[in-house]
Amino acid sequence: MSSQRPEIPEGYLGAQEALKDAGMTPSSHEKDEFVILENEVEIKFKVAAPVKATTNLIQVRTEKDINEYVFVQSDENSISFCVSVPESGWYKFQIFALAKSNESKSLPNVFNYLIHCKQALKSVYPCPKQFAIWKDGCRLYEPMVLNSNVRLRSVPFKVRIPKANAVAVVVDGEWTHLDKKGDGVFEGKMDLDKYRNKDVKLTLNGNFEDDETKFATLLEYKL
Template identity: 45%
Template sequence: MAKPELPRGYLGAQPKFGEFGLCTHSHKDPDVVLTGNEVEIQFKMDRLVKVTGNLIQVATLKEHTECIFTQTQGDIVSFLVQIPEPGYYKLQIYALPVTDDSKTLPGVFNYLLNCPGISKPVHPFPKQYAQWKEGCFIYEPLVITKDALNCGVNFRAVVPNAKAVAAVVNEEWTQLDNKGGNLWEGKVKGSAEKLTLNANFGGEESKYSTLLEYSM
């Protein structure tokens, strides 16, 4: 497949990238040839930013947002990307400082990903809600199957400033245990098509914000 032509200035850092205190950490070259169909792209930040991304298949213009997972650990923000079919993809990164209340995140960096072949099956990542993107990180699980949930799934996540964290399956709440600092752990079991991870950040005890939504 021929390499696509892109507008001048499209690839790489955009004007707001440096302004928001971001710099590349793992992939400085925006033109990336993959060895499989997975890649983790990391940026360093000098302040906490909320981020999101979009993966666009160049040949079809189809968006694959379910194939991107964003999370933050310390001053590193990571984008886990799965490529569903061989070909060229545009990975567009958007960001905004957490202190900015604007609803629109400007584009800050663009990659072109070339995936020659598929090395492993693709499983959709959980949907990430707004507060997940403000410093959260999950060690496990990234993917949940129905069979795994029936047997019990271990959760281990970092949720800054949370007063309580719970997983919900069919309106059954499982509270995770605080293991010190911002780390929350617990085992969740049930039978459902969907599971959500939720957090209470203070105020009303019954008020929880959805962080992640897993579909099975």
């Protein structure tokens, strides 16, 4: 892959004007341009108050947006972006964010990175699809990756969903409720071998209402 640094417009990299308004401060990667020796990195920001955020991950060589390789997690004090890249080369990573208390649906650009991956040694797969309610302070501990190329026997699930009354994993119409462990954490295990290469979707769902039959989709995996 090309090792030549791409031309970047002046003012593109680093903090943008809206970063201060969002109350965000970079904590893991203060430099706006950096090298990763492998093809995974977690970028963290401190937040003054909860924020809503979205991203673009652009592969410079192809100019394609490959945002399916980004997973966003947040809580009251921080927000993190787990980024995986499929091959070596240069990538632009754009972050858009706004204080959650702001009702605007348009998120301004707050920070831009230029990332150079030296070696893509690991196999990477798209992250689970995140639905809006997931971004309200939820956290995924495992599985970060779930598809027909990975181990599907006795798959552990562990999530933190602070406002949920109950959490269930649903695949091909089969519901499995996770055990509530306290502090919003839910855990469980599932055998998913029978779904390998069946092209089915697996969803993580939460109940947030008095009606215990109503569940909202939080995450979606493809097996």
